[in-house]
Amino acid sequence: MIRFDYVRANSVAEAVTALSSPGTRALAGGTNLVDLMKYDVMKPRRVVDINRLPLKDISERESGGLRIGALVTNTALAWDARVAKRYPLLASAILAGASPQLRNAATTGGNLLQRTRCYYFYDTSTPCNKREPGSGCSAIGGLNRIHAILGASNSCIAVHPSDMCVALAALDAEVEVVGPQGVRTIPFPEFHRLPGDDPQQDNTMQADELITAVILPPANFGRNHTYLKVRDRLSYAFALVSVAAALEMRDGIVRDARVALGGVAHKPWRDNEAEDLLNGERPDETTFRAFAERLMRDAKGQGHNDFKIELARRTILRALMQAAAGTPQNQSDKVIR
Amino acid sequence: MDTPKIEIALTVNGVRHDIAVAPWETLLDVLRERLHLTGSKKGCDQGQCGACTVLVDGERINSCLALVVSRDGAAITTVEGLAEGGELHPLQAAFIEHDAFQCGYCTPGQLCSGVALLHEGRVHTREDIRELMSGNLCRCGAYTNIADAIETVLDRQNAGREAAE
Numbered sequence: 004m005i006r007f008d009y010v011r012a013n014s015v016a017e018a019v020t021a022l023s024s025p026g027t028r029a030l031a032g033g034t035n036l037v038d039l040m041k042y043d044v045m046k047p048r049r050v051v052d053i054n055r056l057p058l059k060d061i062s063e064r065e066s067g068g069l070r071i072g073a074l075v076t077n078t079a080l081a082w083d084a085r086v087a088k089r090y091p092l093l094a095s096a097i098l099a100g101a102s103p104q105l106r107n108a109a110t111t112g113g114n115l116l117q118r119t120r121c122y123y124f125y126d127t128s129t130p131c132n133k134r135e136p137g138s139g140c141s142a143i144g145g146l147n148r149i150h151a152i153l154g155a156s157n158s159c160i161a162v163h164p165s166d167m168c169v170a171l172a173a174l175d176a177e178v179e180v181v182g183p184q185g186v187r188t189i190p191f192p193e194f195h196r197l198p199g200d201d202p203q204q205d206n207t208m209q210a211d212e213l214i215t216a217v218i219l220p221p222a223n224f225g226r227n228h229t230y231l232k233v234r235d236r237l238s239y240a241f242a243l244v245s246v247a248a249a250l251e252m253r254d255g256i257v258r259d260a261r262v263a264l265g266g267v268a269h270k271p272w273r274d275n276e277a278e279d280l281l282n283g284e285r286p287d288e289t290t291f292r293a294f295a296e297r298l299m300r301d302a303k304g305q306g307h308n309d310f311k312i313e314l315a316r317r318t319i320l321r322a323l324m325q326a327a328a329g330t331p332q333n334q335s336d337k338v339i340r
Numbered sequence: 341m342d343t344p345k346i347e348i349a350l351t352v353n354g355v356r357h358d359i360a361v362a363p364w365e366t367l368l369d370v371l372r373e374r375l376h377l378t379g380s381k382k383g384c385d386q387g388q389c390g391a392c393t394v395l396v397d398g399e400r401i402n403s404c405l406a407l408v409v410s411r412d413g414a415a416i417t418t419v420e421g422l423a424e425g426g427e428l429h430p431l432q433a434a435f436i437e438h439d440a441f442q443c444g445y446c447t448p449g450q451l452c453s454g455v456a457l458l459h460e461g462r463v464h465t466r467e468d469i470r471e472l473m474s475g476n477l478c479r480c481g482a483y484t485n486i487a488d489a490i491e492t493v494l495d496r497q498n499a500g501r502e503a504a505e
Contacts, residue, residue, distance in 0.1 A: 004364045005364070006362075006363075006364060007363055007364065008363065009346065009363035009407075009409055030407065030410060033405055033406060033407055033410065034387055034402070034405050037366070037405045037406070037407060038386055038387055038405060040364075041385065041386065050363065050407075052407075052409070052410050054410050078399075082462070101475075102390065102474055102475025102476075103400060103453070103456070103457070103460075103472055103475055104387075104390060104393055104400050104401050104402045104453065104475045105387060105401075105402060105405075105475065107399045107400060107401050108401045108402070108405065108406065237474075238470070238471055238474035239474040239475060333467075334471065335465060335467040335468045335470075335471040335472075336465070336467045337467075
């Protein structure tokens with residue numbers, strides 16, 4: 004591993020000050036940063052250890068939602084009684100990802116900041132615009148079975164690897180960040196970004212900002228939700244395609260549909276216009292098929308990942324059937340019903 | 341780089357160690373190379389295999405991905421700390437009973453992970469065992485016997501609990 008300096012922050016203000024020094028990275032659980040540092044993919048001159056900061060609480064908001072501190076571990080979040088009861092979609096998505104060991108160390112803020120698992124991003128002997136801007140994209144025309152089918156650019160076809168973030172996108176979460184100018188709140192769709200010509204930028208945070216919390220608004224879809232993840236093996240693998248679906252139903256009619264996709268783009272994918280196709284409709288296969296078709300309208304394969312387009316259509320349909328029936332995917336018993 | 345070493349304290353298997361570490365040293369490397377506790381294994385060194393699993397303040401983590409400096413003050417249990425007074429932990433005994441290993445390289449991680457799983461209390465089905473042990477790979481493919489060993493200890497735990505009620 005590279006050599007670097009270490010500083011421990013005792014307050015959020017101290018952490019923000021430390022981050023304003025170029026080449027400094029925040030260290031929380033370390034499950035991705037340390038991994039990338041071992042590969043020389045990320046080479047911070049200094050890490051600021053934020054693990055002592057008071058960001059480990061899940062608290063009630065007056066408006067009815069929850070505020071999740073950035074250092075709440077994935078395990079603590081997934082098994083929290085309030086989350087399990089009110090946001091089971093989020094708990095399910097978290098438990099679909101990684102392993103118990105990783106979830107015990109990985110944090111809420113860190114999960115949002117995960118880097119892509121594109122093989123070329125990890126392989127420092129190959130060009131990669133995300134790692135070395137301007138060097139080229141090896142995945143375009145290379146091995147691209149796991150890559151994006153939506154929102155990619157000529158610079159980058161990487162996908163965001165998180166499961167948790169797919170649920171947060173469906174839940175209309177917000178991200179609270181603190182920087183030298185104070186606190187600001189970023190709506191989830193604006194937090195991660197598409198690669199465009201700047202794939203080195205995964206998100207819209209500034210280098211001297213720190214995530215302090217994720218905010219969850221109240222959710223009203225009862226049991227009509229699911230997190231359905233399709234991958235190469237049954238557990239402990241990144242999604243080829245995943246779908247977070249939540250349907251607010253009244254009198255047998257869909258009143259508010261939220262559908263977010265993972266494994267298909269540089270960010271969790273949502274299409275509000277397509278979702279409007281579901282609102283006011285009966286939750287049947289014909290409606291869901293038309294919706295899946297619409298969501299994939301602009302999908303583009305890269306060769307090896309062409310299969311993802313049809314896989315995504317089918318996963319969307321199946322997820323919406325599960326959500327409509329109120330039978331969420333079980334994350335231990337992997338049979339997809 | 342001239343970064344001075346940082347003084348930290350770790351309690352490992354009940355013994356306190358005051359040591360000076362570099363920022364880039366992982367918990368796994370310190371356990372193996374500095375404290376000579378070589379039970380925890382370096383398999384992939386990337387958080388993918390689970391052979392380095394140890395308990396930190398009672399929770400299982402991949403020690404290869406933990407910068408030790410960030411774990412200052414923690415209580416660590418490694419496979420060397422599972423037995424008590426020469427008596428194997430019930431899960432260790434069950435691994436022998438069920439032949440839950442072949443080459444043994446993943447076993448320390450499997451044991452630490454399994455012991456944590458028994459404490460977590462989140463297993464209700466056989467599928468839960470497989471899912472919640474998925475962070476520990478076994479190249480020999482002893483998964484069925486590993487799950488059997490864990491199931492046996494869980495059943496005994498539950499029987500003991502029912503008897504007490």
